[in-house]
Amino acid sequence: MAAGERVELVYSAEFAEVNEAVRVRLRATVWWRLLRWAGRAAGVLALMAAGVVLFLPEEPEPATALGMVALGALAVGAAELVPWGTAYSLFRLIGSQGEARAVVDEDGGRWRSRDTDTTIRWALLSRYTETPRLFVLFTDRTSGTGLAYLPKRGLAAPGDADRLRAILDRNTSRV
Numbered sequence: 579m580a581a582g583e584r585v586e587l588v589y590s591a592e593f594a595e596v597n598e599a600v601r602v603r604l605r606a607t608v609w610w611r612l613l614r615w616a617g618r619a620a621g622v623l624a625l626m627a628a629g630v631v632l633f634l635p636e637e638p639e640p641a642t643a644l645g646m647v648a649l650g651a652l653a654v655g656a657a658e659l660v661p662w663g664t665a666y667s668l669f670r671l672i673g674s675q676g677e678a679r680a681v682v683d684e685d686g687g688r689w690r691s692r693d694t695d696t697t698i699r700w701a702l703l704s705r706y707t708e709t710p711r712l713f714v715l716f717t718d719r720t721s722g723t724g725l726a727y728l729p730k731r732g733l734a735a736p737g738d739a740d741r742l743r744a745i746l747d748r749n750t751s752r753v
Contacts, residue, residue, distance in 0.1 A: 583683065583684075583741060583745065584681055584682065584683035584745075585681070585682045585683075585733070585738050585741050585742040585745060586679065586680070586681050586682075586734065587678075587679070587680040587681075587682075587728055587729070587732035587733055587734075587738075588677060588678070588679050588680075588732055588734075589677070589678055589680075589729050589731060589732030590673070590676060590677050590678065591669055591672040591673040591675075591678070592729070593665065593666070593669045593673075595711060595712060595727060595729050596665045596668050596669040596672060596727070597661065597662065597665035597669075598709060598711065598712060598714075598727075599665075599712055599714045599725060599727035600661050600664050600665040600668065600725070601661045601665075602707055602709060602712075602714045602716075602725075603714060603716050603723060603725040604660075604661055604664075604723075606705070606707070606716060606753060607719075607723060608719075610660075613657055613660065614657050614658070616657070617653045617654050617656060617657025617658065618654055618657070620649075620650060620653035620654070621650035621651065621653050621654040622650070623650070624646045624647065624649045624650025624651075624653065625646070625647060625650050627646045628642075628643040628644075628646035628647050628650075629643075631643045631646065672691075675691035675692045675693055675694060676691060676692045677691065677692075678690070678691045678732075679691070680728055680732070682728065682742060682745055682746075683745065684745065684748070684749065685697075685699060685700070686698050686699040686700050686702075686703065686749075687703065687715070687726060687728075689726070698726060700749040700750055702717060702724065703715040703716060703717060703724070703725075703726055703750065704717065704718045704750055704751060705717070705718060705750055705751050705752075705753045706746050706750050706751075706752060706753065707752065707753045708743065708752075711729060711730055711731070712727050712728065712729055712730065713727065713728040713730070713742060713743070713746065714726075714727045714728075715727070715728070715746070715750065728742065
């Protein structure tokens with residue numbers, strides 16, 4: 579693979595891909611694991627509190643127990659809906675731009691669409707992971723939660739995936 583090569587992609591946004599990219603990015607962050615753990619822990623605590631309210635020797639309070647169960651479900655649901663909500667919001671933004679063209683080379687990536695032209699150098703998108711459908715590029719742990727994704731369906735030829743992977747391996751760290 580020669581230095582100086584470039585890979586071009588042409589694609590339009592699909593919600594499933596944006597959702598997958600967001601989930602991959604969130605899994606790489608500590609705060610997301612903590613948020614999910616906290617939501618689930620709050621759900622378990624709420625169920626335990628509902629059990630205490632129902633099974634204490636005093637008169638049971640079904641309305642209070644039901645409220646606790648609803649509160650626990652809300653905590654779990656809110657934590658689990660964060661990726662979907664983030665992906666939906668991002669998809670609406672990206673999808674409204676129509677067809678996207680991406681060029682990846684030794685300097686970084688450049689994404690162009692109807693109203694945008696964005697260049698991101700490898701210093702910012704310093705890590706990547708590969709899924710069966712995507713290459714997901716993201717910032718390091720200290721730079722926040724930035725991401726970019728490159729769907730394999732946007733590649734012109736099957737060999738382009740190997741070329742893209744080689745460029746990413748030379749310039750970023752695989753996670």
